[in-house]
Structures are given as structure tokens and as C-alpha cells.
Amino acid sequence: xxxxxxxxxxxxxxxxxxxxxxxxxxxxxxxxxxxxxxxxxxxxxxxxxxxxxxxxxxxxxxxxxxxxxxxxxxxxxxxxxxxxxxxxxxxxxxxxxxxxxxxxxxxxxxxxxxxxxxxxxxxxxxxxxxxxxxxxxxxxxxxxxxxxxxxxxxxxxxxxxxxxxxxxxxxxxxxxxxxxxxxxxxxxxxxxxxxxxxxxxxx
Numbered sequence: 001x002x003x004x005x006x007x008x009x010x011x012x013x014x015x016x017x018x019x020x021x022x023x024x025x026x027x028x029x030x031x032x033x034x035x036x037x038x039x040x041x042x043x044x045x046x047x048x049x050x051x052x053x054x055x056x057x058x059x060x061x062x063x064x065x066x067x068x069x070x071x072x073x074x075x076x077x078x079x080x081x082x083x084x085x086x087x088x089x090x091x092x093x094x095x096x097x098x099x100x101x102x103x104x105x106x107x108x109x110x111x112x113x114x115x116x117x118x119x120x121x122x123x124x125x126x127x128x129x130x131x132x133x134x135x136x137x138x139x140x141x142x143x144x145x146x147x148x149x150x151x152x153x154x155x156x157x158x159x160x161x162x163x164x165x166x167x168x169x170x171x172x173x174x175x176x177x178x179x180x181x182x183x184x185x186x187x188x189x190x191x192x193x194x195x196x197x198x199x200x201x202x203x
Contacts, residue, residue: 001026004043005053006033010105010173012053013203014066017165020200022077026055034119067097070162082162089157096148096156096163103141105170110134112177138179142171142188149187153194160195168195 003019003026005012019026031037031052038050046062047054054064055072063069074083084090112118115131145155145167155163171181171192181188195201 001058002056003028003053004031004046004056005029006031006038009033009052010109010169011051011066014165014169015053015055015069016203017169017200018070018073018082018162020203021080021082021160021165021198022073024073024077034122036122066166067101067162082160082165084156084161089159093156093161093163097161097166099141099144100155100163100167100170103137103144104174105166107134107137107141108170108174108177108179111138111179112173116177135179138174139182142181142185145191146182146185146188149191154191160198164191164195165200168192168201 003012003015005015005028007028007030016028031043033052037043038052044050046056047064049064051064053066053069054062055069056062063072071083074081081089082093084093111131111134113123113131114126115128115135117123118126148155152158154160155167171188174180181192
């Protein structure tokens with residue numbers, strides 16, 4: 001397998017963490033997004049959405065999108081389970097993954113692209129008001145997570161899951177964008193310290 005990525009970006013980190021939690025190694029190929037390499041035919045012929053990361057399998061199949069890559073890895077290497085084991089666990093993990101992905105990770109990304117210089121010349125359109133609205137959603141989701149973490153160790157319950165991976169990468173990216181965890185979110189800060197100490201967090 002080959003993982004096409006741009007290492008500094010938060011999305012590839014999500015997939016690297018997933019691989020690390022599974023104890024798997026993968027060949028990593030860097031795509032220089034700031035220099036526009038992701039828009040060149042050599043890459044878009046593999047992934048027409050021109051996004052990283054994407055995973056190329058031995059048979060030439062290319063899987064894009066973090067959740068899709070993670071689903072493939074979970075199906076081929078089911079332990080440790082990161083998407084839940086029972087039907088209920090799978091549903092709860094999927095629910096929190098969706099909430100974290102849209103309300104935190106994607107919202108922080110929207111803020112970055114619209115209310116900061118973002119990727120500079122690579123930004124085709126910016127709407128600062130929309131970016132600032134996304135920042136509000138990030139903060140609201142942080143409060144939601146803080147409340148949920150008052151009764152469990154991890155976001156989707158008492159087992160580490162993909163929701164924790166997405167949330168950690170989202171919060172760390174938000175901090176990079178100068179969106180910090182609210183002072184009153186003690187549960188979220190406790191959780192952040194816990195998951196940041198996992199070896200996979202350095203992947």
C-alpha cells in the first residue's frame with residue numbers, strides 16, 4: 001500500500017494515527033500541496049478530487065477520504081476495533097465521528113481557508129464572515145464534547161475510537177489556527193492530555 005499525503009496537514013495525520021493504532025506500517029509518498037503538485041495529472045489521475053490523503057492498494061485501487069481509508073483498514077485489520085465492535089458501539093462511534101468531523105474538524109478547516117490567509121495563492125475564494133461563523137461552530141462543538149466527556153473516558157464511550165483521532169487532529173489544528181479550548185472545558189482538556197500521550201499521536 002502507498003499513502004499519498006502532505007505530512008504537515010491535519011487530514012493525513014488522521015490516517016497515520018489510524019495506521020499506528022493498528023500497528024501497521026505504510027509507504028508514504030509526499031505530495032507538495034503548497035506548490036500545487038496535487039493538481040498535476042500525475043496525481044489527479046489517481047485521485048480526481050486532488051485531495052490528500054489517498055491510499056493506493058496493491059491492485060491499483062485508490063481510496064480517498066479519511067473515513068473511507070479508515071473503513072478499509074478496519075475491515076482488513078479489525079483489531080483493535082476503532083469503529084466499534086457491537087452494533088450499538090458502531091452506531092455511537094459513527095454518530096460522534098460525524099459530529100466531530102463536521103462540527104470541529106471541517107469547521108476549523110473552513111475557518112482556516114476563509115478567515116486566515118490559508119494557503120495563500122491557492123485559495124480561489126474567501127468569505128471571512130463564513131470563516132468566523134465556522135469558528136463559532138468549533139467552540140460550540142468543543143463545549144458539546146466537554147459535556148459528553150463528563151461521563152466517559154473517550155468521546156464515544158470508554159474505548160478509544162476513530163472519533164478520538166478525528167477530534168485530536170481537529171483540536172490541534174484549531175489551536176494552530178489560534179482557536180483554543182475554552183478555559184471552562186476541563187473534561188475536554190483532560191481528554192486532550194490523555195490522547196495526546198498515546199504513541200499514535202506522534203505519527
